[in-house]
Amino acid sequence: MIHASKNTLSDMPACLQKGVSLSPFNTFRFASKAQFFAQVEHLGALLEVVAWAQAQQLPITVIGGGSNLLLCGDIAGLVIINQLSGVRLTAEDDDSVSLSVAAGEHWHSLVEHCVQQSWYGIENLALIPGTVGAAPVQNIGAYGVEVKDVIERVQVLAIDTGEVKWLAAQDCGFAYRDSHFKGKWQGRYIITEVELRLSKRPAFVLNYGGLKNHIGPEVSLAGVFETVCAVRRSKLPDPKELANAGSFFKNPVVSVKVHEDLLQRFPDLVSFPFGEGYKLAAGWLIDQAGWKGYRDKGVGVYKKQALVLVNYTALQASPLLELEALIQQSVFERYGVQLEREPVELPARVVSKEAES
Structure with missing residues (x-):
């Protein structure tokens, strides 16, 4: 639980706001609120709000375009939207x-x-x-x-x-x-x-x-x-039109031996040499496991590219997390390969009543 000092509001920098919705600042458009919020456009403003949060012993979360985030609830502390330009x-x-x-x-x-x-x-x-x-x-x-x-x-x-x-x-x-x-x-x-x-x-x-x-x-x-x-537009949905965070899973990297075993079982396996092993096409694995176009509980797998999970109507991240787990289990059972998520999860942090006052 986060505890801010008693003078939290009295000495807030002018650019700070309270209780701001983060839905417009994440491309999945999941509902989330920032306890404190600031959009900073120059280094001086960034230094000021960071110093304030440090003095209040508040955690700091920085968001850029919000295109690689998975917001799982309200965020305690200070959320900074980085808009430094030049x-x-x-x-x-x-x-x-x-x-x-x-x-x-x-x-x-x-x-x-x-x-x-x-x-x-x-x-x-x-x-x-x-x-x-x-x-x-x-x-x-x-x-x-x-x-x-x-x-x-x-x-x-x-x-x-x-x-x-x-x-x-x-x-x-x-x-x-x-x-x-x-x-x-x-x-x-x-x-x-x-x-x-x-x-x-x-x-x-x-x-x-x-x-x-x-x-x-x-x-x-x-x-x-x-x-x-052109290729990306043909395969990937525009986040402004359909909420998503681009590629949801990393392409898994496997050893030469694992790659050889998979090729014997799946001759059409899509893979590329990578380091001392091979990188597998996660989208192909998910597609072959039957997930492309799947939709349930307001979320789904994009119909043109199985690597992309999309949000149609869900307000919270929980249905997407459920879908993620189902896909990971399915791919592991079929190929023995564990998929890892690309977007960074920002778990909810409890905001204490004292910090809200």
Whole structure:
């Protein structure tokens, strides 16, 4: 139970609000309320609200675009919507450019901007929803490219000290859909900027997910970008039209031996070499297990892509959690493979009466 000090309201920064609905700030659109809420557009405001929450001994939750979240109830403490903005060219030579991008910038808009400038490296990551600050947390990826491939460093605000500092990419623990920001650093840092290094020379990655089959003989940066957008739109629902968080499950990684055994039983298995093993297509596993198009209790599996769970009418996350468990059990029983969730769950925290007063 969270206990705030007696003067919680009297010294609140002007930008803070109480009891704000978070439904508009998560793409599943599940009902949730923030005990305290702030939208911050510059670093000074972020420093102010974090210092206030620290003084009140309140937990802090940061939301970017809300496209990789699973809200499971009301959130005690301070919820910050990161809207820091700005894109700066920090270095340039004949081969590359370095960009420092504020955490609140829209990711797809950044990709589009870079394509227009003829900067290569993130075109495969077009149309991934969310903000730039969320990209390193999840180490977003698509079509054989991960954002870690272009990150040089990440600027953060240390919550406990208020210090703003840069962290080198190699220290961030980037892995498949993972990082220290999602693990041991969770709740320790707030990402404020991300520095990327992009190439001025073509370096296309086209051999993943059948991308090359959709592109004609003339390969161009704009062509790859437009193809990725078209393929994603054909498979994935727009969160503005149908509530979802994109890919709900990670593609499971298995050993060579497990992969060989699965191929013997399922010759049509969709998989890709990955590290010392193979990455399996989670969407294919779910589809073959019979879940595509399933709908019950206001939630379901998207009819065009079994990797995507959608919310039709549910107000709370519980029906989706039930569906998740059923799919995981079904896939495990059929393939012996355990599916892991991609979206980050924010469990409900009890708000004490004292903290509400």
